[in-house]
Amino acid sequence: MSNFAQPDFFNWYLELPMVELEWEFGVSDSLAPADIEFLINPRRLRGSDFLMRWAQGRWSEEIVMRALDQTSKFGVVPYGPSTVAPEDPTALEVFFEKMDVIALEGKRPDLLLYDKATFEWVKDELESRLGSVEKMAETSSAALKDIIAKARAAFEIENSLWVTEKMPGFGKPFSRYTRGKNKGRLKPAGIIPTIIVKEEDIPRLQLWEAAYGIPIYVVHIFYDRGYFIKFSDILALLSSGELAMETQRFSNPDGTAATPKQIVKVPYILCKEFGTVSGPQLLPRTFVDKNGKVMTYVTFSGGQVHLSPTVFEEWTT
Template identity: 30%
Template sequence: MSNGKGMPRGLDFYRKWSQGSWAEEKLKEAINRTKDYSAYQYGPSRGEPFHTIEEFEKYNQEYSRKEDKFGKRPDLLVFNDSTIEDFSIEDKETLNELEEISDSKAEEVISSSSGGIEVETSIWKIEKRRRNGKSLSMTVKKEDYEPLTSWREQWNVPIFVVQIFFDEAYIMPFKNIEDPVEKKEENPQTSISGFYRRTDSNTGKITYFADVLEFEGVERIGEFVEFPEIDARFLERDDGKVVPYVAFKEGKLNITTTLENFFE
């Protein structure tokens, strides 16, 4: 099925998902190189590429069925290393299985985390935008907003949104958009400094945008000291059609702020 511009919907979704998985891995690596914190995969991710669109869609459906009643899992969970040191052997094993097991089997570990991170990506260089007197935004999809809120309320663990641009990364407390979202949903015409609500003309889906320079609470968290490479790949459809796409690989992101400013 096409999105009207020649790209199968399954491929478009997979391309974005693949880019997101790469961004999650780069952020996780960066946090794990810091002194006091460690990040673990919590939402669905996969290192190796899929070979067919159908294989990816099956994987995604299986995760959707497995996703817990508590809402949408943030992509990563962050822990203070001192907390991990106090974990039992069983809890330490659970850390490395968070993505695979149900929340009900990892309650103590989840509730001990310092925060969850929802990772978003953007194929822009923000430094060049700044030089041209323009800005970019953090993004949260409306379809993710309520499930993430449900998860946060269930576990009483703060969530942060991290936007990975091609050259830098920015962080924002999820709670900072709650009041603006409510006001925009009540009246989409409400003017809020640095905050926007837009509907995609192709999909009809709504996304919230928080300007990295104007919106309250947005801070730079990291920068790429090694830029990613572009990898040419392809997927096969069940009908035999081969569909090429590009993906990011490698790259090195360094944390440039003190994480304890965000995570307890």
């Protein structure tokens, strides 16, 4: 479907914004040079940071699926590779290296949403053809066009390590910039929740949307709530000048810096509320890399999305 040159598939799917990986700390005068180097060595920081962020990404996809599946209206099928990738860090890299067929397609959304009756048919078809529902994420879209075509919507799932209600600008009135490159655009009172889309993903998502005629939505899960917006609405906001691209640095899973990318940030007030999140647990994990380095990190488990009425209004009418 896509003629875009593909970057390394593992890094492409798993690279993370640097702003999500940065830590603030003071260095004591009593620390030896070797200790200071250990603290600021980006690869050593990035290893456990990446594992924690990857765990949160999986968690956000799982609670979205669980919340929608528990309703009488919807059923969700994993479609993007990240939704079924193994949790073990070593197996994770091997998994993405084997996904050459999927890589040739370009960008594909993470989840497909069906009405409940269609979802039951989809489950039966996938189990009959592939052996399990999860195998859809590892199968070429060309082989499953009839199943994809019945989806009501497709979801890109994003996540951030923020508690929205504690963000300085959350719930406060917006003003407008009066000068500079952002003149006329919304100006928050402080840091706020935003939904982020990379510029490089836009044409890929447009191609997928055009090929299957299914609307894409971006769903962003924070630690305490989630928001969503239709992909075409983001494009309209860009075209009108209400939103603009900006540069953000990203990091690859191995800690190396990725090329800075253009992104668009959509303020939460231009989005719809997906629901509130409650009860997530943080569990400690350890991992020993191939060089014997022991890394500790935190995984996310449990929790529930309490769906907003806007979810049902959006996809049942």
